[in-house]
Amino acid sequence: MGVGVLGAAGLAACGDGSEPPPTAPAEVPKELLDAATALKGSTMGVLSQKLYSTAANEALDASIRKFAEATGTTIENSLVQADAGDVVAKIDAEVKGGVARDLAFMTDSRFIAQFHALGDLEDVTEVVTALTAKYGEPCAEAKNFCVFDGRWYAIPYHFIGIGSFLRKDWMQEKGITPKDVYTWEELRDVCLAISDPGKRRFGWGMTINRSGDANGMIEALINSYGGAIASNDGRKVTFDSPETVRAVTFLGDIYTNPKFKPMLPPGVESWTDTSNNENWLAGVLGYTRNSFSVYADSKTKKNPVYGNTHVFSDCIGPATDSSLLLGQSQGFVVFKGAKNGALARLLAQYLITAPALVGVAKEAPGLAMPAWEEVWDADPFFGGGDPAFPMLRTMSQQPLPLKTKNGLTFPQKASAGQQAVVAAYVMTDMMQQVAQGAAPAQAVKDAHAKMVQIFSQQGLPQ
Secondary structure: OOOOOOOOOOOOEEOOOOOOOOOOOOOOOHHHHHHOHHHOOOEEEEEEEOOOOHHHHHHHHHHHHHHHHHHOOEEEEEEEOHHHOOHHHHHHHHHHHOOOOOEEEEEHHHHHHHHHHOOOEOOOHHHHHHHHHHHOOEOOOHHHHOEEOOEEOOEEEEEEOEEEEEEHHHHHHOOOOOOOOOEHHHHHHHHHHOOEHHHOEEEEOOOOOOOHHHHHHHHHHHHHHOOOOEOOOOOOEOOOOHHHHHHHHHHHHHHHOHHHHHHOOOOHHHOOOOHHHHHHHOOOEEEEEEEOHHHHHHHHOOOOOHHHEEEEOOOEOOOOOOOOOOOEEEEEEEEOOOOOHHHHHHHHHHHOOHHHHHHHHHHOOOOOEEOEHHHOOOOHHHHHOOOOHHHHHHHHHOOOOEEOOOOOEEOOOOOHHHHHHHHOOHHHHHHHHHHOOOOHHHHHHHHHHHHHHHHHHOOOOO
């Protein structure tokens, strides 16, 4: 098994007779064992998107090891950092070179459309159909990001909770009662009110530097104002609009207006993807927006921040009456030319089950939740393991699309152009321009032009 240009980054899950750690005693269902009988002695490679929690990565590896031992196969599991920026190009080169892993899981809304547009994925509709019959419907947003021309090209694996987090103890000290719904303007004002640089309390814990968290926050804010990268069909760049300019003007003011300087943490302009996690866990931030990795870490490590966290959905804007937050899911993909596609499909069907997933979920609560309706009910941890879990289940199963007052629908049709724009950090670069003094309207216009180029490169000429 050639490891390809990404390299084998650390974890090995081989059926070599060694005992798996006690954290993942999940039994492999008999129907999967029977289906794997003819594959005994074969090998395959897995590429896992690195989770924020090391223990969660280890729990996943233990489940893969359990499956390998039970089926008499050898499976190599390697980690990849999805925020490396060039991950799609590198994996595409491996697929085209015939050295890609057989199976990988990647965030559906960020990567699947790009891989599909490159012709890198095998059709897995028959697996999703079988899982639907057994475990009910998959999470709602996956039906948008994993399906092309009526066919599934990724198997929903686990739902990724995304949320907003406020320090409720800081709010209470100021006589502010936590709410479940905020406008962006209300949130900004709360963040300023609870800030106290002398006590190392900084309300606004978000950067506009190149990072996945900044991308998510900027795009969510623009959407809530009624702007979007593209039209609802995902094909035409529509970024340069009055709605987008208003959103960028609002956000830019936070980073340029001296009034809001007390709520900005030192060095926030150069933060990377882990910086808000680290500062939140250090107890110096009043608000951050993140996947549930930061929440999970505070819970599993018994950080006192956990008990003082108020969890709520995304803020609303002028174009919305309710949050547009969809969450995300990890999707298993089988790469074209997979040497052991049959075993890859069986492993995916095992890893989505409650016994295999719960070990990962307990180490990353809220970050690795069930992607399938009946898996939610198959282990008590998913229902009652944390007060935030019911909100996440509702998010994962909510009726879609969500609509804005000016006719946008979310999720929009999965678009390689939109995903490539996000991966190229066009929006964060735009906000950096504004922070350095550029007029918001001009920064939006420049970003729109870059997006047009990227869409054209993705086979979507404008």
